[in-house]
Amino acid sequence: MMIKTKLNPQIVVNYFNELYPKAKCALNYENGFQLVIAVMLSAQAKDGRVNQVDAILFDKYQSIVALANASVEDVRTILKPLGLAKRKAKNVIAIANKFLSSNLKEVPNDENFLLSLPGIGLKAKNVILIELFDAQVFPVDTHVYRVSYNLGLRSKKDDPYKSELKLEKYFKDYRYKLLHHQMISFGRNICKAISPRCEICKLKAYCRHFLK
Ligand code: SF4
Structure with a gap:
């Protein structure tokens, strides 16, 4: 041919x-914060596995405050199936704390803020922007x-x-x-x-x- x-x-x-x-989007989320966490967790992990883990994580920690105050070890245990669990657990807690310290309940349409979050690089930032804000x-x-x-x-x-x-x-x-x-x-x-x-x-x- x-x-x-x-x-x-x-x-x-x-x-x-x-x-x-x-x-x-193949990642499940109920709000922007959950999407940010899911995108960070999806690094080197399959979306289906991330969805399974997220269901457990967000059932146990039902607010940003609860996640910000979680222990790394407890979160790490939940994230174990994803690999890089310790680093990702620290990132989850740090992201929650960043939202708290910035007094944010919603994800801002702000690429600099997103890039300041641990575990969120250029690709992850764009995944969040296109999904939440229909960015071009x-x-x-x-x-x-x-x-x-x-x-x-x-x-x-x-x-x-x-x-x-x-x-x-x-x-x-x-x-x-x-x-x-x-x-x-x-x-x-x-x-x-x-x-x-x-x-x-x-x-x-x-x-x-x-x-x-
Ligand atoms: S399935 Fe992919 S590799 Fe196969 S013809 Fe289509 S574009 Fe090409």
């Missing part, structure tokens, strides 16, 4: 809308990184940050939030790292992986 020269973003958008019209940012996780390469939306040498800039430019005429969740769903379910389901994929005519 011949590769088509350029993949029009509208083709991607149409296909993703057909596949995942209601794609949404396109955080690149492992799925977005792989899919964007296969579809020729970034080059091989691009790191996640450069890839994000390219995706933001490529999709500049669209709202990113739904598209971002759709691309992650596509990476999880069809354009998988191992055994992608190319036989059913409608983008194969544009795909580096399929055509190589």
Whole structure:
């Protein structure tokens, strides 16, 4: 099969809308604070596992104050299934304390505040901003990184940050939030790292992986 020269973003958008019209964040949360904690905990851990652990954590500690006053050991025990449990437990408690000391009950739409939280880096900050505030940012996780390469939306040498800039430019005429969740769903379910389901994929005519 011949590769088509350029993949029009509208083709991607149409296909993703057909596949995942209601794609949404895989992390469960009831408020912004819980999302911040979930995003921090999801570093090097699967979202499903984070959801299981969060259900226990937020059942035991039902307020920011309760978490701020928790013991590292108690929180660490709950977080054990996620790995890096001690560091993450310290981060959870420190984040709760930061909200308390800043007199915040809601997550502010403030990237500097988010970046000041332990365990929240550039990607995590953008995940929070796009989810809570519909920000026009396109955080690149492992799925977005792989899919964007296969579809020729970034080059091989691009790191996640450069890839994000390219995706933001490529999709500049669209709202990113739904598209971002759709691309992650596509990476999880069809354009998988191992055994992608190319036989059913409608983008194969544009795909580096399929055509190589
Ligand atoms: S053809 Fe296969 S590798 Fe390429 S985008 Fe589709 S699922 Fe992914």
